[in-house]
Amino acid sequence: MKDLDILFIGAVMNYDGSTGSLANYIRKKGKWMAPFQYIYDQHRELFTSEADACVYDIPNLSICELVDYLKRHGELEFHIIWHFDYHKEEILEIFRTRPPKIIAVSSTLAFFPEYLKSCIHWLNTHKPAETRVAVGGKWLYANFSQFGPSNKFEKTLTEVDADYYVINRYGQETLRLLLAAHKTGDTAAIRDLPNLAYRRSLDLGQPTTATHAGADYIINPVITEAHEQGKYLVDFHNIGERxxxxxxxxxxxxxxxxxxxxxxxxxxxxxxxxxxxxxxxxxxxxxxxxxxxxxxxxxxxxxxxxxxxxxxxxxxxxxxxxxxxxxxxxxxxxxxxxxxxxxxxxxxxxxxxxxxxxxxxxxxxxxxxxxxxxxxxxxxxxxxxxxxxxxxxxxxxxxxxxxxxxxxxxxxxxxxxxxxxxxxxxxxxxxxxxxxxxxGLSGNGAEWRHNTMSSxxxxxxxxxxxxxxxxxxxxxxxxxxxxxxxxxxxxxxxxxxxxxxxxxxxxxxEQIQGAGRTALSQYRVFGKKRKEEA
Ligand code: SF4
Structure with missing residues (x-):
């Protein structure tokens, strides 16, 4: 089999039981357990595995749209992992047998930034040296929309620690051009690619159009990517029955x-x-x-x-x-x-x-x-x-x-x-x-206060x-x-x-009542303890 052009990774949820709160999980057998895991435990006869019981281990449309777009524009050797947490062995096997040029990770179904960071850390630790990790998706675009090409946004990029970031509402054409540059070996073409941020240490030469050139990342202009919304819908033959x-x-x-x-x-x-x-x-x-x-x-x-x-x-x-x-x-x-x-x-x-x-x-x-x-x-x-x-x-x-x-x-x-x-x-x-x-609204995200209530x-x-x-x-x-x-x-x-x-x-x-005030301190938002309780 040929090496992969691209490996897509969809949901990233940290279902290993190490993080959670009583607002959404229970403690069982010394771990945090989500409801579907509890139900899987009661009805194993209905499922091939715990992943089979998980709603995120199924095709998600944003990845289907990307695959469809890339396949409409040329040959593509690809593989899809719908849910990172459950398929690490499969990813390692791909790294051994079909090393991809690019791993594309969607931030849309990485529910908490902490989860995305730990996923990228794992990929960076295990991937072949030549493989590059690219992150795109809604969370990234929302973050950019809030902070723009700034030190604050660059700090987020540094924390996530990917090689590339596709920053766009759609991102399909940017990903296509990025992949094309890797396929032809013309990495200089990446340097001024709009809608892209890249790791400075990739050493792609002097950028000429960057809107932010920080110590760790170069951020190119983010422009409206042409998109033919509704002119055609995903051809699911391009995804394939497998x-x-x-x-x-x-x-x-x-x-x-x-x-x-x-x-x-x-x-x-x-x-x-x-x-x-x-x-x-x-x-x-x-x-x-x-x-x-x-x-x-x-x-x-x-x-x-x-x-x-x-x-x-x-x-x-x-x-x-x-x-x-x-x-x-x-x-x-x-x-x-x-x-x-x-x-x-x-x-x-x-x-x-x-x-x-x-x-x-x-x-x-x-x-x-x-x-x-x-x-x-x-x-x-x-x-x-x-x-x-x-x-x-x-x-x-x-x-x-x-x-x-x-x-x-x-x-x-x-x-x-x-x-x-x-x-x-x-x-x-x-x-x-x-x-x-x-x-009287102040704060940001999960931490806020207004005239009638605090978070x-x-x-x-x-x-x-x-x-x-x-x-x-x-x-x-x-x-x-x-x-x-x-x-x-x-x-x-x-x-x-x-x-x-x-x-x-x-x-x-029962666990919330048993925990009393501790339940509130365990009310984790975005994977962290609330600041005032930390
Ligand atoms: S604007 Fe309202 S209806 Fe539309 S997506 Fe947001 S919450 Fe839903």
């Missing part, structure tokens, strides 16, 4: 037309483009022919606009695709008839980002929805037999203990089967950043909600509700999953 299982991610639009004030996604993802339905249906038929049986529709606003959504459902039903799927769901854009069609078209579960159960907070967030809209949507879904998973977070500016308890009340709606919570994450680049003065108080309330919630609490550590659908696709019924998650929650609640 990398596809029976469950994949797909999307029918890019970005998001909403402007929730806490969210940076629309700004990072660029223009909202709804793909043509002929392309979407052709792709779904292709996936079916490749043996795919279950889909994660990852569109953030799948059922918006409603008319297009209904047309898609009609066509899926007419094609008799027999694909089961899960998607996000905006309750304010639904009717009983459309929700019934969702069920007929294969929908088994939806994620409702309720965020809050208080109308004032929802209005402040610019969610363009009310509690009454949620309740009406829940009714349609419940009557259609579609499982509801709701997500929320605590601590948006204006939040008080009382408004958080309104959220708990909504979450305890018996029609909600699963819920998943977190604490407000303050990104000053989100629209709320422009209102910081009005809200520490929000963490305490989140633990209180985890303790009091009546429905089944699912964990961020576990890919939240995504894991439920994944485990369902492996043969566990929704009812059995509710039982197993409830068992997990009971252990978790």
């Amino acid at each position: 990398f596809l299982g029976d469950i994949v991610h797909v999307r029918t639009a890019s970005s998001c037309p909403f402007h929730c004030r806490f969210c940076t996604f629309p700004a990072l993802a660029g223009e909202y483009v709804a793909f043509g339905l002929d392309l979407v249906i052709a792709q779904l038929k292709q996936l079916k022919s490749l043996g795919v049986k279950k889909l994660f529709f990852i569109d953030d606003t799948f059922n918006v606009p409603l008319k297009r959504f209904e047309e898609l459902l009609d066509r899926m039903i007419a094609e008799n695709l027999e694909l089961e799927w899960v998607s996000f769901f905006r309750a304010q854009y639904s009717t009983a008839e459309v929700v019934k069609k969702m069920r007929d078209a294969g929908c088994r579960m939806v994620f409702c980002g309720i965020e809050s159960g208080n109308d004032e907070i929802l209005k402040a967030m610019n969610k363009r929805v009310t509690v009454a809209d949620f309740e009406r949507g829940f009714d349609f879904l419940h009557r259609a037999g579609i499982t509801i998973a709701a997500s929320y977070f605590i601590g948006y500016p204006g939040e008080t203990h009382q408004t958080a308890m309104d959220t708990l009340r909504l979450l305890n709606d018996p029609r909600i089967a699963f819920s998943r919570g977190s604490v407000f994450y303050y990104d000053p680049n989100a629209p709320v950043g422009a209102m910081a003065e009005e809200y 520490r108080e929000a963490a305490q309330i989140h633990l209180e909600i985890v303790d009091k919630i009546q429905n089944v609490n699912v964990q961020i550590s576990d890919g939240a509700g995504w894991s439920v659908f994944h485990l369902y696709s492996k043969g566990l019924s929704i009812e059995r999953l509710q039982t197993l998650y409830t068992e997990f929650n009971t252990i978790q609640k």
Whole structure:
């Protein structure tokens, strides 16, 4: 077999049990355990391995898009590792037998920077000397969007310690040019490549266009990369059946037309483009022919606009695709008839980002929805037999203990089967950043304070909600509700999953109560102890 041009690495989650907190894990057998690991332990007969039970060890769309793009532009010897943690032996074997020119690591599914750093450290320790490590993806681009070509951003690059960073919303063309330079040996072509930062010690010569030339890294200009959003969709033949299982991610639009004030996604993802339905249906038929049986529709606003959504459902039903799927769901854009069609078209579960159960907070967030809209949507879904998973977070500016308890009340709606919570994450680049003065909002990321709450108080309330919630609490550590659908696709019924998650929650609640104040000190965000507790 030929040496590899490129080895892709997807999720990086540190599921070795060494890190975690009682907000998302339990302690068992001296290790931190995520819910899917607990469920795997109870039902080993359904899985080929622990990795098989993990929702991140499946094809993720951003890597599929990269592979598809590179293959459309030429020959490509590639391999994909969907989940770093579970396939280190396989990576070592690849290093021995098919050393890649480049290892491309996505930061999009590296949930905590600490995990990304330890992954790159491991790769740097074990990779062949000539192989270069490149990092791209959403986390990196978000970081650059916040700090620009600065010493602060360079510090992040130095900490992660990769050879290259592809800094772009898309990055496909930059990666193609980087790989082409390595294939031809023309490494001088890399020196002024836009959207690239590279290790100074690679000694590529004097840069002429760099926007930042630091001690460790050169950062070239970041420009808008031409991208043909929606002109074609991923040809999954280019990925190949050996990398596809029976469950994949797909999307029918890019970005998001909403402007929730806490969210940076629309700004990072660029223009909202709804793909043509002929392309979407052709792709779904292709996936079916490749043996795919279950889909994660990852569109953030799948059922918006409603008319297009209904047309898609009609066509899926007419094609008799027999694909089961899960998607996000905006309750304010639904009717009983459309929700019934969702069920007929294969929908088994939806994620409702309720965020809050208080109308004032929802209005402040610019969610363009009310509690009454949620309740009406829940009714349609419940009557259609579609499982509801709701997500929320605590601590948006204006939040008080009382408004958080309104959220708990909504979450305890018996029609909600699963819920998943977190604490407000303050990104000053989100629209709320422009209102910081009005809200007395200071801090950054997981550490913040505003006129009505601090991040520490929000963490305490989140633990209180985890303790009091009546429905089944699912964990961020576990890919939240995504894991439920994944485990369902492996043969566990929704009812059995509710039982197993409830068992997990009971252990978790006992451990939170047993830990007392220590539980808060273990409330780790981004892999670190909270500063005020450290
Ligand atoms: S929270 Fe969801 S719906 Fe709102 S802007 Fe972000 S991606 Fe769009």
